[in-house]
Amino acid sequence: xxxxxxxxxxxxxxxxxxxxxxxxxxxxxxxxxxxxxxxxxxxxxxxxxxxxxxxxxxxxxxxxxxxxxxxxxxxxxxxxxxxxxxxxxxxxxxxxxxxxxxxxxxxxxxxxxxxxxxxxxxxxxxxxxxxxxxxxxxxxxxxxxxxxxxxxxxxxxxxxxxxxxxxxxxxxxxxxxxxxxxxxxxxxxxxxxxxxxxxxxxxxxxxxxxxxxxxxxxxxxxxxxxxxxxxxxxxxxxxxxxxxxxxxxxxxxxxxxxxxxxxxxxxxxxxxxxxxxxxxxxxxxxxxxxxxxxxxxxxxxxxxxxxxxxxxxxxxxxxxxxxxxxxxxxxxxxxxxxxxxxxxxxxxxxxxxxxxxxxxxxxxxxxxxxxxxxxxxxxxxxx
Numbered sequence: 001x002x003x004x005x006x007x008x009x010x011x012x013x014x015x016x017x018x019x020x021x022x023x024x025x026x027x028x029x030x031x032x033x034x035x036x037x038x039x040x041x042x043x044x045x046x047x048x049x050x051x052x053x054x055x056x057x058x059x060x061x062x063x064x065x066x067x068x069x070x071x072x073x074x075x076x077x078x079x080x081x082x083x084x085x086x087x088x089x090x091x092x093x094x095x096x097x098x099x100x101x102x103x104x105x106x107x108x109x110x111x112x113x114x115x116x117x118x119x120x121x122x123x124x125x126x127x128x129x130x131x132x133x134x135x136x137x138x139x140x141x142x143x144x145x146x147x148x149x150x151x152x153x154x155x156x157x158x159x160x161x162x163x164x165x166x167x168x169x170x171x172x173x174x175x176x177x178x179x180x181x182x183x184x185x186x187x188x189x190x191x192x193x194x195x196x197x198x199x200x201x202x203x204x205x206x207x208x209x210x211x212x213x214x215x216x217x218x219x220x221x222x223x224x225x226x227x228x229x230x231x232x233x234x235x236x237x238x239x240x241x242x243x244x245x246x247x248x249x250x251x252x253x254x255x256x257x258x259x260x261x262x263x264x265x266x267x268x269x270x271x272x273x274x275x276x277x278x279x280x281x282x283x284x285x286x287x288x289x290x291x292x293x294x295x296x297x298x299x300x301x302x303x304x305x306x307x308x309x310x311x312x313x314x315x316x317x318x319x320x321x322x323x324x325x326x327x328x329x330x331x332x333x334x335x336x337x338x339x340x341x342x343x344x345x346x347x348x349x350x351x352x353x354x355x356x357x358x359x360x361x362x363x364x365x366x367x368x369x370x371x372x373x374x375x376x377x378x379x380x381x382x383x
Contacts, residue, residue, distance in 0.1 A: 002373035008037050010369055015040035019358040020330050022051035022223065023347035026260035029374045030340045034264055042223045045352050054220040054259050056199065057346040058240050060327030063256040064168050066266050067187045069304035071175045073289060074190055077282045080178050090174045097149040102157050107167040108303040109293045113153030114166040120147055121230060121246035128231045130245050132205035134182065137248035144247060145173060161299035165243065165253040172252020184250045194280055198265040200258030202250045203237055212237045223348040225329055240329050240350060263344045267335055274337045290323040313363040317371035330359050334367060343370050
């Protein structure tokens with residue numbers, strides 16, 4: 001049996017060392033039930049309640065694979081999208097723009113030529129107000145699309161890879177245009193309802209108070225992030241990413257809030273499909289999406305998923321076939337399909353300040369420890 005206490009001690013020590021105020025770790029290996037660990041508190045200033053395994057976190061860029069990539073995979077397997085179709089086929093505003101000839105594959109592998117980030121939120125909303133209606137969100141997204149469309153490419157499409165939020169903003173819009181639903185609606189109707197409505201969602205501004213009240217009633221709690229000078233408040237139940245905030249909390253690159261079980265409900269679908277087991281996703285498509293696309297070491301990116309590089313936040317024990325993603329707020333997913341190991345870490349390392357980067361050293365260390373405990377004990381039992 002794995003030494004679960006060693007993992008708990010490592011998580012507790014990370015809290016003591018200031019890596020994050022608190023965290024939840026979920027581990028699933030093979031057909032075993034999920035092993036869940038929690039440590040610390042929701043916040044430091046003021047001191048918050050204790051973190052529970054059901055605590056909800058701002059998932060940040062885990063939104064990319066969990067919502068946007070999963071949605072696109074469903075649309076592709078239903079024949080509504082094609083990986084090698086040009087962006088302009090889905091967003092007609094981009095027909096004459098520099099980005100219009102990039103393909104969905106280019107966007108998913110972060111090699112479209114777009115810059116990595118732009119502070120669009122300051123132009124969308126100089127006073128920090130966020131759209132709190134569907135019409136308001138649609139207007140903000142249209143303005144954002146026009147801004148991205150006008151961006152000059154910073155390198156030739158396909159020449160290299162540069163991690164880009166902008167590309168995933170466009171991919172979220174493609175989901176909306178292709179499906180005829182908002183990203184939030186598509187994610188809820190086509191993914192969450194089929195999975196039993198796990199506790200994961202985009203938190204729209206007009207729903208935030210009810211969302212926080214529900215979390216208080218269930219005592220699960222929502223971990224805050226940090227003070228945002230643009231919005232003028234400490235963020236809790238509001239997306240940390242400011243561009244996503246300016247889009248009304250519903251974007252292709254960020255916006256999801258969820259707990260560890262909900263995240264692992266979706267990762268479990270990917271792993272089951274990878275192995276040809278019954279799942280909402282097609283197995284061949286999943287294996288294509290999770291396979292490193294570039295030859296050699298030029299880029300570690302698969303299609304919306306990352307793969308282990310050297311050094312890797314997954315540590316050194318995950319197989320080369322592994323896939324995962326990081327989130328800026330202190331979240332991560334790593335899945336090893338060879339060893340059928342899933343590890344999900346949720347934290348708010350950005351509280352009270354995003355200047356805290358101690359998680360960089362913690363991530364590979366905790367993945368190595370989990371691999372050692374779960375895989376070594378599994379091999380010993382098998383032997």
